[in-house]
Amino acid sequence: MLKMIHLSKMMTISRxxxxxxxxxxxxxxxxxxxxxxxxxLQVHLxxxxxxxxxxxxxxxxxxxxxxxxxASSNSPPIKVQAKGRYMFRDLxxxxxxxxxxxxxxxxxxxxxxxxxxxxxxxxxxxxxxNAPELHDKLIRIAYANFFTTENAVDIANxxxxxKLASKAGCSTDLIAKIEQDMNDDKVKTALKxxxxxxxxxxxxxxxxxxxxxxxxxxxxxxxxxxxxxxIIGHYLGEKEPPILR
Ligand SMILES: N[C@@H](CCC(=O)N[C@@H](CS)C(=O)NCC(=O)O)C(=O)O
Numbered sequence: 001m002l003k004m005i006h007l008s009k010m011m012t013i014s015r016x017x018x019x020x021x022x023x024x025x026x027x028x029x030x031x032x033x034x035x036x037x038x039x040x041l042q043v044h045l046x047x048x049x050x051x052x053x054x055x056x057x058x059x060x061x062x063x064x065x066x067x068x069x070x071a072s073s074n075s076p077p078i079k080v081q082a083k084g085r086y087m088f089r090d091l092x093x094x095x096x097x098x099x100x101x102x103x104x105x106x107x108x109x110x111x112x113x114x115x116x117x118x119x120x121x122x123x124x125x126x127x128x129x130n131a132p133e134l135h136d137k138l139i140r141i142a143y144a145n146f147f148t149t150e151n152a153v154d155i156a157n158x159x160x161x162x163k164l165a166s167k168a169g170c171s172t173d174l175i176a177k178i179e180q181d182m183n184d185d186k187v188k189t190a191l192k193x194x195x196x197x198x199x200x201x202x203x204x205x206x207x208x209x210x211x212x213x214x215x216x217x218x219x220x221x222x223x224x225x226x227x228x229x230x231i232i233g234h235y236l237g238e239k240e241p242p243i244l245r
Contacts, residue, residue, distance in 0.1 A: 025057040026236055027212040031198050032139065033065035034124065034155050035117040037091055037104060039207035040143040042226035044100045046209070047140075048243045049229070055236045060139055062124040063195040065206050066116060071195070072204035078109070094226075099245055101144070105152030115156035119182070123161050125191040126181040131174060138168035158182075198222075211235040 030046060032039045046058055069075060077083035088104065095102035111117070124142075128135040142164050145153040153160050162175050170178065181187050198208050201219055210222040213235055223231050229242040 025055050027057050027059055028232060028236070029059045029061055029210045029212065031061050031063045031194065031203070031206065031208045031210070033063060033117055033206055034120055034139070034142050034146065035065055035112040036206040037087075037102070037108075037147060038226045040102060040147050041091075041094055041098065041100055042207040042209065043139060043143060044102075045098065045226055045229050045242070045244070046232075049233075052240060052243055053233060053236060053238050055238060056232075060136055061194050062121050062128055062191060063198055063206070064118050064121050064191060066118055067192070067195045068199060068203055068205065071199040074204045076113075076205075078113075097245065102147045103149045105146065105149055107152050107154055111146070111154050111156045115154075117156055119158060120155050120161060122182040122187055122191055123158055123165075123178060125194075126178040126184075126187050127165065127170070129181065129187060129190065130178055131170065134165070134168050134170055134174075138165055138170075141168050 028046065030039070030042060032043070043060070049056060050058060065076075077087045091102070091104060094100075105111075124135065124138070127138055142153075142155055142161070145164060146155045153164065155161060155164075158179070162179065165175050165178065166172075198210075201208070201210070201222055203222070203224070205224060207226055208222050208224055209228070209232055210218060211232060212218070213221050216235075221235055229244065233240070233242050
């Protein structure tokens with residue numbers, strides 16, 4: 001009898017160990033628009049946790065910030081004078097604190113508010129559909145080349161995006177396909193669906209980072225901003241604090 005209890009205990013323990021070692025990392029999905037400076041910081045901060053937080057897998061999904069603002073009746077901080085003034089100082093302080101190479105370029109207002117980045121995001125959506133690995137690389141390259149004061153690249157200009165895509169490793173043929181696909185209804189609809197999805201969750205700005213926890217509904221599992229990395233760790237059940245600097 002005792003032997004049987006011992007055996008069943010051992011089996012429970014080994015089952016637990018087996019399922020822990022086999023448990024898959026939790027998907028952390030960050031929604032981005034290349035126009036958003038705080039999302040650029042969030043990409044750097046999430047990259048820092050990769051490998052550090054073994055329970056985390058990272059995925060980046062394109063959305064349109066202009067449509068999020070409209071759908072949530074919000075407006076960008078820069079459109080409110082006091083918020084805009086604060087944002088310039090805040091971004092400078094944050095990038096210094098986190099030691100992230102980042103600066104708002106002179107072309108920021110023109111690119112983001114005069115020209116807009118809806119087409120840029122369609123371009124990114126087409127990259128996402130055609131070459132997911134290069135898509136993630138291009139996000140980092142585009143942020144690095146836009147949020148700088150040294151020859152900032154105008155990401156609203158698709159010719160410039162094509163050059164950045166080439167730097168990310170997209171071939172000439174692939175870039176031609178991306179350029180063609182970005183005007184396709186399929187890609188436009190996919191970008192709209194991603195955007196609608198976050199708006200339905202209650203999103204009103206970017207970045208939004210969604211943790212696909214199995215124990216909580218998705219509406220309870222997202223954070224707004226790049227200043228909630230510790231809450232992402234909390235959602236993941238991580239014991240380790242995030243690496244911030
Ligand atoms: N406190 C947040 C601010 C994020 C933020 O201001 N994001 C802008 C876009 S770059 C936004 O969507 N703002 C909407 C709002 O503040 O209502 C952070 O540190 O990341």
